[in-house]
Each structure stands twice: as C-alpha cells, then as structure tokens.
Amino acid sequence: MPTINVQLFEGRTPEQKRAFVxxxxxxxxxxxxxxxxxxxxxxxxxxxxxxxxxxxxWSEE
Incomplete structure (x- = not known):
C-alpha cells in the first residue's frame, strides 16, 4: 500500500484538497x-x- 505524505502551507480549501488527492x-x-x-x-x-x-x-515574506 503506498502512503504519500504531503506538507502544505495552511489555507487550501476542502475543494482544492479533494481535487489534489x-x-x-x-x-x-x-x-x-x-x-x-x-x-x-x-x-x-x-x-x-x-x-x-x-x-x-516564509512568514517574513
């Protein structure tokens, strides 16, 4: 079973996450x-x- 770990900045919508997965x-x-x-x-x-x-x-950008 492949398990894929992804780290993202906060703020993506549920729709974006759904499309991504x-x-x-x-x-x-x-x-x-x-x-x-x-x-x-x-x-x-x-x-x-x-x-x-x-x-x-990144918070200092």
Missing part, C-alpha cells in the same frame, strides 16, 4: 499499478512561521 491517487494508480483503495494520502498543514527556506521564514 484525487489527482495524486490517479497518478499513483497509473504509475504503480495498484488499486485506488490501497493509496493513502496524509496532508499535513504547516503554518508559514514554521517553514523556512534559505534561512528565512
């Missing part, structure tokens, strides 16, 4: 030749103040 599931099924029911996707929402790139917090 649908698309990722379809791509996983096609690529790995597995059943959709075996694909688990975990979405972890992260606050911008808890994420940094290049030594700078």
């Amino acid at each position: 649908r698309a990722v599931t379809e791509a996983t099924v096609k690529t790995l030749e597995c059943a959709p029911e075996s694909v688990d996707i975990l979405i972890q929402e992260v606050k911008r103040e808890h994420w940094a790139t290049g030594g700078k917090l």
Whole structure:
C-alpha cells in the first residue's frame, strides 16, 4: 500500500484538497499499478512561521 505524505502551507480549501488527492491517487494508480483503495494520502498543514527556506521564514515574506 503506498502512503504519500504531503506538507502544505495552511489555507487550501476542502475543494482544492479533494481535487489534489484525487489527482495524486490517479497518478499513483497509473504509475504503480495498484488499486485506488490501497493509496493513502496524509496532508499535513504547516503554518508559514514554521517553514523556512534559505534561512528565512516564509512568514517574513
């Protein structure tokens, strides 16, 4: 069973998340030749103040 962990900034709508997991599931099924029911996707929402790139917090952008 593939399990896919995704980290995103907070703020996506339920509709966006629904479309995302649908698309990722379809791509996983096609690529790995597995059943959709075996694909688990975990979405972890992260606050911008808890994420940094290049030594700078995203909340400071």
